[in-house]
Amino acid sequence: MERSFRAIAGFLFTAFLFSCNLTNVQDFQMGANFVNSTSGVVLIDTMQMVSSTVHLDSIVSSKLSRLLIGGYQNSLTGTVTSSPYFQISNSSFPTVLQTDLVYDSLVIKYNYDGYYIGDTTKLISFNVKRLDPITGTNSNGSTFNRAAFKLGLDGYLYNVDTFKLADQNLGLVQFYPSPTYKRDCYFRLSDDYGQTLFNNIINRTWIDTLSNLSYFKLFLPGLAFISPVNQNQIAVGISQKSIAMRLYYHAQVNPTEPKVPTYFNFAVNTNGVWYNHISYNSTGSLLGSISQPSNPLLSSSEVPSSNTFNQTMVQAGSGVYTKIRIPGSEALKGYAKNLILISAQIRLTPLLGSYTTTNTRFPTLSNNPLPDTLAVFVVDRRNVIAKQYASSVGSNIYAHKIIPIAFNQQPYYILDATSFFASEMASSTFTGYSLMIGTVGAKAGMMLNPFAFAPFDSSGNLFKLSVYCYIDKVYNN
Amino acid sequence: MRRLALIIIFLLSIFIASGQNNTNSPYSVFGIGELDNAAGGRNMGMGGSGIAMKSDVFLNFSNPASLTAIPAQSLETDAGITIKFSDLQNSLNSVNVLNGNLSWAALAFPINRTFGLGFSLNPMSSVGYTISTIKSLDGANYSYPTTYKGGGGLSEASVSLGAKIGKNLSLGLQSSVLWGNISETNLDYPPMGSTITRVDNSNYIGTSFKPGFQFQSRLNKNTMLTIAGTTKLSTYLNGSNDLTISSGSSIVLTQLNIQNQIKLPVDMVLGIGLQFKDKYLFTADYDRSDWRNALVNVDPSGLALNQSYHVGLEIAPKYDSQRLGQTRRYRFGAFYQTGYMVISGTQISTYAASFGMAIPIRKDRNTMNFAVEAGRQGSLQNNLIVVSYVKLNWSFSLWERWFIPRKYD
Numbered sequence: 001m002e003r004s005f006r007a008i009a010g011f012l013f014t015a016f017l018f019s020c021n022l023t024n025v026q027d028f029q030m031g032a033n034f035v036n037s038t039s040g041v042v043l044i045d046t047m048q049m050v051s052s053t054v055h056l057d058s059i060v061s062s063k064l065s066r067l068l069i070g071g072y073q074n075s076l077t078g079t080v081t082s083s084p085y086f087q088i089s090n091s092s093f094p095t096v097l098q099t100d101l102v103y104d105s106l107v108i109k110y111n112y113d114g115y116y117i118g119d120t121t122k123l124i125s126f127n128v129k130r131l132d133p134i135t136g137t138n139s140n141g142s143t144f145n146r147a148a149f150k151l152g153l154d155g156y157l158y159n160v161d162t163f164k165l166a167d168q169n170l171g172l173v174q175f176y177p178s179p180t181y182k183r184d185c186y187f188r189l190s191d192d193y194g195q196t197l198f199n200n201i202i203n204r205t206w207i208d209t210l211s212n213l214s215y216f217k218l219f220l221p222g223l224a225f226i227s228p229v230n231q232n233q234i235a236v237g238i239s240q241k242s243i244a245m246r247l248y249y250h251a252q253v254n255p256t257e258p259k260v261p262t263y264f265n266f267a268v269n270t271n272g273v274w275y276n277h278i279s280y281n282s283t284g285s286l287l288g289s290i291s292q293p294s295n296p297l298l299s300s301s302e303v304p305s306s307n308t309f310n311q312t313m314v315q316a317g318s319g320v321y322t323k324i325r326i327p328g329s330e331a332l333k334g335y336a337k338n339l340i341l342i343s344a345q346i347r348l349t350p351l352l353g354s355y356t357t358t359n360t361r362f363p364t365l366s367n368n369p370l371p372d373t374l375a376v377f378v379v380d381r382r383n384v385i386a387k388q389y390a391s392s393v394g395s396n397i398y399a400h401k402i403i404p405i406a407f408n409q410q411p412y413y414i415l416d417a418t419s420f421f422a423s424e425m426a427s428s429t430f431t432g433y434s435l436m437i438g439t440v441g442a443k444a445g446m447m448l449n450p451f452a453f454a455p456f457d458s459s460g461n462l463f464k465l466s467v468y469c470y471i472d473k474v475y476n477n
Numbered sequence: 478m479r480r481l482a483l484i485i486i487f488l489l490s491i492f493i494a495s496g497q498n499n500t501n502s503p504y505s506v507f508g509i510g511e512l513d514n515a516a517g518g519r520n521m522g523m524g525g526s527g528i529a530m531k532s533d534v535f536l537n538f539s540n541p542a543s544l545t546a547i548p549a550q551s552l553e554t555d556a557g558i559t560i561k562f563s564d565l566q567n568s569l570n571s572v573n574v575l576n577g578n579l580s581w582a583a584l585a586f587p588i589n590r591t592f593g594l595g596f597s598l599n600p601m602s603s604v605g606y607t608i609s610t611i612k613s614l615d616g617a618n619y620s621y622p623t624t625y626k627g628g629g630g631l632s633e634a635s636v637s638l639g640a641k642i643g644k645n646l647s648l649g650l651q652s653s654v655l656w657g658n659i660s661e662t663n664l665d666y667p668p669m670g671s672t673i674t675r676v677d678n679s680n681y682i683g684t685s686f687k688p689g690f691q692f693q694s695r696l697n698k699n700t701m702l703t704i705a706g707t708t709k710l711s712t713y714l715n716g717s718n719d720l721t722i723s724s725g726s727s728i729v730l731t732q733l734n735i736q737n738q739i740k741l742p743v744d745m746v747l748g749i750g751l752q753f754k755d756k757y758l759f760t761a762d763y764d765r766s767d768w769r770n771a772l773v774n775v776d777p778s779g780l781a782l783n784q785s786y787h788v789g790l791e792i793a794p795k796y797d798s799q800r801l802g803q804t805r806r807y808r809f810g811a812f813y814q815t816g817y818m819v820i821s822g823t824q825i826s827t828y829a830a831s832f833g834m835a836i837p838i839r840k841d842r843n844t845m846n847f848a849v850e851a852g853r854q855g856s857l858q859n860n861l862i863v864v865s866y867v868k869l870n871w872s873f874s875l876w877e878r879w880f881i882p883r884k885y886d
Binding site: 027028029030031032033034035036037038039041042043044045338340342343345468470472 | 503506565567568569570572606607608609610611612613614615616617620621623624625663665667669670671673675720722724729730732774775776779820821860861862
């Protein structure tokens with residue numbers, strides 16, 4: 001009896017050792033349909049998107065690397081014209097000036113930064129103007145004199161901001177642009193103003209005064225390059241760092257000796273203020289009167305895509321953005337019980353012909369390539385920007401340009417709307433949020449490039465929303 | 478003390494038998510997994526047949542009515558282990574696997590001249606697979622890779638009571654507790670987003686009842702005919718599922734204690750046994766269970782009427798020898814099972830042949846059994862798999878005299 005127990009106990013111990021798998025469960029390849037998938041990923045590509053074009057009343061255009069001069073007109077969005085305003089700093093003055101100095105000339109100097117849009121064979125012209133300090137009377141009767149040219153309370157200047165200009169014109173600059181020209185360009189300004197400035201400098205007390213920047217700002221708050229309103233065929237970029245005003249002079253010497261010209265340099269104040277004032281007029285374009293909203297109190301105006309052949313526009317400089325509303329984004333969670341959002345992708349295809357393709361051999365005159373990325377904002381029902389569209393961990397999400405390898409396929413943009421859908425589905429209340437797509441903020445204030453997004457087509461490839469969800473069908477009841 | 482030892486051994490068996498992962502077959506993805514039909518070392522050598530077997534040496538827990546054959550003052554125990562070599566093959570790949578586990582542990586003793594009582598423990602089904610395949614993405618005309626992983630199985634612990642009614646008829650009832658855990662993991666690798674892991678962990682428990690009978694009739698002096706039948710009644714298992722779905726490393730959905738139910742169909746077996754002296758035993762069983770009435774995690778169209786045919790022959794050339802080791806028994810058998818699953822229009826059938834041997838190990842009626850079963854399951858049609866396997870079974874049938882009244886010197 002005891003022996004039997006021992007035998008069985010020993011046997012069971014052996015069994016215990018064997019009871020595990022002797023080999024691991026092997027991965028086995030099977031064809032499709034062996035297992036009826038009870039759960040899996042489904043594609044929902046029938047959700048409606050409502051698109052429109054929005055014109056924001058203002059965009060930030062200060063402290064960018066480019067000052068933009070000129071204008072551009074197109075049939076999609078209308079006419080934009082840019083006039084840069086900038087502050088210059090005082091030159092360094094020697095403590096002792098020779099008494100025999102003679103004024104030569106006052107010039108403005110700048111260099112192209114390579115950006116242009118439009119027809120480079122057309123003449124660009126602009127007036128160089130001086131900003132006016134604000135003068136007035138205090139409540140106690142004393143007068144004040146204040147440099148008004150400064151950043152707004154939020155630290156920015158917007159494309160619609162303007163400042164008072166002095167009546168005096170410092171000069172009319174006219175040139176045929178060569179945006180790829182690498183050397184500095186010089187244009188002579190008004191000698192009247194140059195002489196005044198020179199006289200103030202050679203007067204010792206003035207030097208001491210002008211050496212103080214705050215006094216200099218009162219004397220010369222800034223300059224502006226004012227484009228004429230009919231300037232709409234070419235715009236070029238000027239490197240902000242390259243701009244300087246120079247006052248050339250020389251010392252009176254023996255006529256037999258050569259003159260030694262020298263100058264005072266008034267460079268752009270890199271710690272100061274500069275921005276592009278960009279005016280926009282949509283009249284006559286596909287967007288109609290979007291630039292003149294019927295209610296000027298609204299911060300934006302909107303044109304549904306049904307009014308624009310189902311196209312929507314994007315333009316830098318003017319504040320024109322494409323808005324996409326997805327009415328079903330919040331209702332998606334009700335589509336199935338155990339529904340997990342995996343991915344939501346919006347595909348947007350720019351309208352062929354509304355941009356220029358990059359061709360290094362034959363660069364086109366208009367030079368309007370598609371940007372690599374587009375900024376995306378979350379806007380509320382009144383088109384007020386709630387936030388820049390970002391992932392759950394806070395990194396900004398952009399729409400990225402995809403260039404298909406096949407030569408006959410158009411480039412398009414992919415916007416990952418997953419984060420937007422996730423927050424919409426998580427929201428217990430109706431948010432009314434939409435996505436707004438346009439030029440990246442840092443570039444919007446220094447470019448004028450427009451293009452249009454193609455409408456939804458019958459094949460659904462140009463303008464398309466693909467929502468991938470994981471649906472658990474087993475317990476989905 | 479002895480009884481305590483018995484209880485400990487039995488509890489150890491339960492521990493061993495439960496929660497095992499003792500198969501390695503993609504077919505175990507369906508239903509409750511691969512069904513285990515083990516009913517003793519003798520039955521296994523004889524093609525799984527044997528509900529009509531009745532023996533005072535070998536326990537036959539495939540039919541509770543057979544317990545009435547245990548002689549008075551006896552304790553019979555039987556336990557077996559199985560090692561299974563499998564070769565999985567389809568048009569895409571071929572894999573060799575090896576599994577081993579406890580096949581059963583059973584003990585039985587008579588209560589009196591009329592009743593015999595038995596306890597048994599055995600795996601009822603096994604789940605074990607890792608399948609890599611593709612899933613179609615609904616709404617789009619393309620597929621993405623997916624992996625199914627599964628493990629676990631159901632175990633069965635039974636109490637059987639046999640009663641002798643008159644000279645020729647025995648009736649019996651087997652009451653079982655079925656329990657187990659089946660874990661299913663599905664990894665989806667969609668072309669966008671993170672890997673989605675769906676883990677469905679189910680715990681099942683239920684009871685089942687199996688009445689049976691054996692009718693014996695002596696045809697002549699040396700020949701005994703046994704007719705037998707068992708019916709395992711429709712069995713309900715209550716399940717509690719814990720579902721977890723993760724996207725990447727973050728859990729996005731958890732549902733605990735989802736109640737569900739499994740219904741196993743009625744399983745009817747009819748068998749005959751023909752015994753000539755103790756030298757020849759021929760058995761044949763017909764097993765029928767209509768899985769179309771079942772309720773498992775398979776679409777009803779994937780379930781079928783499962784019928785199996787088992788035949789077996791046992792020969793003991795020197796059955797009357799008194800020398801130890803001479804009364805060896807040789808067993809031969811075969812079976813064909815239509816299978817309860819229909820995949821891609823193909824019913825997953827199994828056929829196998831078996832050979833067994835019983836070697837006496839002590840003077841009294843103790844035996845060591847070996848059985849080999851070589852079989853083939855499935856089909857290569859419709860991109861399915863063929864599982865070719867060889868099972869080696871090693872078991873002991875032990876007999877002890879019990880309940881002897883102590884005598885005073």
